[in-house]
Amino acid sequence: MAFVRAYFRSPPAVIGLFLLLCVIAMAVSAGWFFPRDPLALAGRPLVWPFANPRFPLGTDNSGRDIAAQIFYGARISLLIGGVATVIAVIIGIVIGAVSGYYGGWVDNVLMRITEAFQTLPNFLLLLVLVAVFGSNITTVIIAIGIVSWPAPARLTRAEFLSLRNREFVQAGRTLGLKDMKLIFGEILPNALPPVIVYASVVMAVSILLESALAFLRLSDPNVASWGNLIGLGRDVLRVQWYVSAIPGIAILVTVLAVSLVGQGLNDALNPRLKGR
Amino acid sequence: MTDASPAVLTLDALSVRLPAGADRPHAMKDVSLAISSNEILCVVGESGSGKSMTANAIMRLLPGGVEIDGGKVLFDGRDLTQLTEAEMRDVRGAGIAMIFQEPMTALNPLRTIGDQIGEMFAIHTKLKGAAITERVLSLLEEVRIPDPKLAARAYPHELSGGQRQRAMIAMALALDPKVLIADEPTTALDVTTQAQILALIRDLQARKGTAVLFITHDFGVVAEIADRVAVMQHGLVVEQGPAAQILDDPQHPYTKQLIAAVPPLKAPPPRPLSGETILAVEHVSKTFRTGGFLGRGVRVTHAVKDVTLSLPKGGTIGIVGESGSGKSTLARCIVRLIDPDTGVINLNGRDLAKLSREEMRRATRHIQMVFQDPFASLNPRRKAGELVAQGPIVHGMDRAEALAKAKELFSLVGLDPAATDRYPHEFSGGQRQRIGLARALALQPEVLVADEAVSALDVSVQAQVLRLLAELRQRLGLSIVFITHDLRVAAQVCDLVAVMKNGEVVEAGPIGKVFGDPQHPYTQALLASIPGREFGVKREAVSV
Structure with a gap:
């Protein structure tokens, strides 16, 4: 409970949490407000926002309701952010933990692989994966997860390196605990806080990566995502700029919310760093 | 022992307040101590007794949220608690110097020993290059570091723990301070090195007439070095007096308990042991x-x-x-x-x-x-x-x-x-x-x-x-x-x-x-x- 109190003491963290809850509320309520398919034609194309009460945020170049796409897009963005982050963090934790705990040649091999991934610009790698495996939403999410694991892996490894020689780990070994139990039962819970905080960065980057893919029209065209809408708006950017700007603001708010929550978690988990 | 000489540093009912939420409201309460020149006053206590806080309060080096909220620290006719930060800087190092428990962390790892000692002169005096080098060497000689010329050019990690502590002492004594505060200076050292450092502090103190405030948790060290002793518990001085009196005839129950807890060096009679x-x-x-690559x-x-x-x-x-x-x-x-x-x-x-x-x-x-x-x-x-x-x-x-x-x-x-x-x-x-x-x-x-x-x-x-x-x-x-x-x-x-x-x-x-x-x-x-x-x-x- 001390943790919750520490979290709510910081105004930016509270604002971030509020914004994130708004985005989640949009995702949850999309079906109630917009029972129709968001990708179905709804009216005349390129209606400006506030011009027609049926379309509070206007329509895009093919006459689809932008407000509906924003609400449904929240689902996709959160899905991508959430699932891709889980994939990246799990791969990262397993590789980082094994690498940091065993050290020696295991560490050398795993870290060289990690570096190979890190030296490739991750957006290029993502483009290759999508080009090879196709661009339905599942593939895109898995591909984003696969390009994002090196940073959590390095972070986990660094924590393990400092924790593995601590006396409580040695005590566990003298009790006869098996390696897997030591790694995941004893060391990992102590190594987790910075990794959880870093997960918020991974989540924000995942959402941006999908938007960038969609902007290049390489994401799944059959789902209503914010990135797709920005990509569509590209054609009419100079006159009907709102088609790209509205989903752009949605992405900005979501990424900001996730970062603020991450920063808030960091401050709450490391109370000693505050006040500096 | 030296009751006649006037006090150099006097703490008059000094209190230090801890931030709200700490385990007690005051780190130290109404602490009164007086240190004369030419004597070693040992402040003894267990962890959390407020003994290190006493040293930090004198130097006005308190962590954030911790403040002096009563009493005076009289040094050189001035109340240190009332000085501005700039005036206080002149007192630190030149008037009152301090040495710490862990010399490795108290020294800058990227600069040579000679450079760091020389800095004391560069900041506080008008001495120039060659004169500073000369003073640094004579100081290192005084603390009996083997081969002072080499030590002056060495980086902290190149010296042993004992030599580092000697270098710290040389730095502290550079400007002939009237008071030297030593906060557990031998705790991190091995017993043989500790004995040498204690002898060195004793010897320098006698030669220079510096007043020494020595903070320790170890009654063995107290017996070795103290002229007078003050015992602290929970931020209060519970007993103070000449070393011999405190050690041989303690009055306060806490002092008695502390001394009784020091294990005697003599082994109890042997127990019968099994042959198995x-x-x-x-x-x-x-x-x-x-290190090394391919055996090199x-x-x-x-x-x-x-x-x-x-x-x-x-x-x-x-x-x-x-x-x-x-x-x-x-x-x-x-x-x-x-x-x-x-x-x-x-x-x-x-x-x-x-x-x-x-x-x-x-x-x-x-x-x-x-x-x-x-x-x-x-x-x-x-x-x-x-x-x-x-x-x-x-x-x-x-x-x-x-x-x-x-x-x-x-x-x-x-x-x-x-x-x-x-x-x-x-x-x-x-x-x-x-x-x-x-x-x-x-x-x-x-x-x-x-x-x-x-x-x-x-x-x-x-x-x-x-x-x-x-x-x-x-x-x-x-x-x-x-x-x-x-x-x-x-x-x-x-x-x-x-x-x-x-x-x-x-x-x-x-x-x-x-x-x-x-x-x-x-x-x-x-x-x-x-x-x-x-x-x-x-x-x-x-x-x-």
Whole structure:
């Protein structure tokens, strides 16, 4: 409970949490407000926002309701952010933990692989994966997860390196605990806080990566995502700029919310760093 | 001793307030002390007594949120609590200098020793280049660093711990301060180095007439160096007076309790030992290799060299030595946390060194370890009861049964069985060490390896844990390998002792014989270096 109190003491963290809850509320309520398919034609194309009460945020170049796409897009963005982050963090934790705990040649091999991934610009790698495996939403999410694991892996490894020689780990070994139990039962819970905080960065980057893919029209065209809408708006950017700007603001708010929550978690988990 | 000389530094009812939410409202309350030139005043107390806060309050180097909220610090006719930050900077270093516990962290690792000492002159005086170099060399000579010219050019990591502390003292004395505050300056040092540094401080103080405020937790050090003593408890000075009076005839119950807790150096009469050997270590060696590529530039450390020991059933063998002597490596070899290169570790007729990792995992129930650091040795994210139950669960006991057993063990080691639901940070240092002991005992081992198990504890808590250990040894028939750097502690608990130096056992035998009539020059040097040696012996004579 001390943790919750520490979290709510910081105004930016509270604002971030509020914004994130708004985005989640949009995702949850999309079906109630917009029972129709968001990708179905709804009216005349390129209606400006506030011009027609049926379309509070206007329509895009093919006459689809932008407000509906924003609400449904929240689902996709959160899905991508959430699932891709889980994939990246799990791969990262397993590789980082094994690498940091065993050290020696295991560490050398795993870290060289990690570096190979890190030296490739991750957006290029993502483009290759999508080009090879196709661009339905599942593939895109898995591909984003696969390009994002090196940073959590390095972070986990660094924590393990400092924790593995601590006396409580040695005590566990003298009790006869098996390696897997030591790694995941004893060391990992102590190594987790910075990794959880870093997960918020991974989540924000995942959402941006999908938007960038969609902007290049390489994401799944059959789902209503914010990135797709920005990509569509590209054609009419100079006159009907709102088609790209509205989903752009949605992405900005979501990424900001996730970062603020991450920063808030960091401050709450490391109370000693505050006040500096 | 020097009552006639006027006080240089006077603390008049000084109080320091702690931020809200701390364990007590004041770090120190109404502390009044007076230090005259040409005397050493020792401030003694256990951790949390406010003794270090006293030094920081005088220097006005208090952490954020901690403030002086009453009283005066009179120095040179001025009240230091009223000075501006700029005026205070002139007092620090030039008027009152300070030395710290850990010289490695107090020195800048990227600059040479000579450079850092020279900075004192550059900041506070108008001296220039060559003159500064000359003064630095004469200072280093004064603190008797071997080869001052070389030391001035060295970086902190190139010097030994003792030499670093000498360099710190040289820096502190650079501007001939009237008062020197020494905050546990020898605690991080080995006993032989400690003896040299104490002698140096005593000698410099006598030659220069500096007033020294010496903060320590160790009554041996007090007996060695103090002219006057002030005893602190919970932020209050409970007793002060001339050293001889406090040490021989303490009045306050807390002082009496502290002095009684200092283990005397003389071993109690030997206990009868069983003829049966439970643990035999034969010709064990361990070498560490670091760095190097394809065999070039490899640094080889012989951590343990051909060590042979035997522990009779129900007995306690002490392994004593200074840091780097290989005693901890040996302990870790015995429980196979480190795999020895060669040798036999024979536990009850089975050679542990030959076991596979899986076999060793099962054999751990026969031999258990207690660790040094009560804060680092317990996983902060597990409840105390779980920590104790963990071992039996791993070795196949039912979870509920193991947790019930943990409660029994809690009462065995003198903890409240209801406390099994709490997390380690909710316990004090001594209580945590009891949890560590309960965890080791949960597997009902025949041999317990205690690695500096009481070294991190305050002296009164240390005495309690040692008493507990002796009682458990009697009740459970435990055999103990007791690793320590503290010869006083070894004298109290061990039947046999092995003295280690540079990875080798230089002398071993029954403790009364080794400590009473040491044969090896190193053992003799170790025993001679114990601070307040006479104090211990005298007290023994009184109590017998």
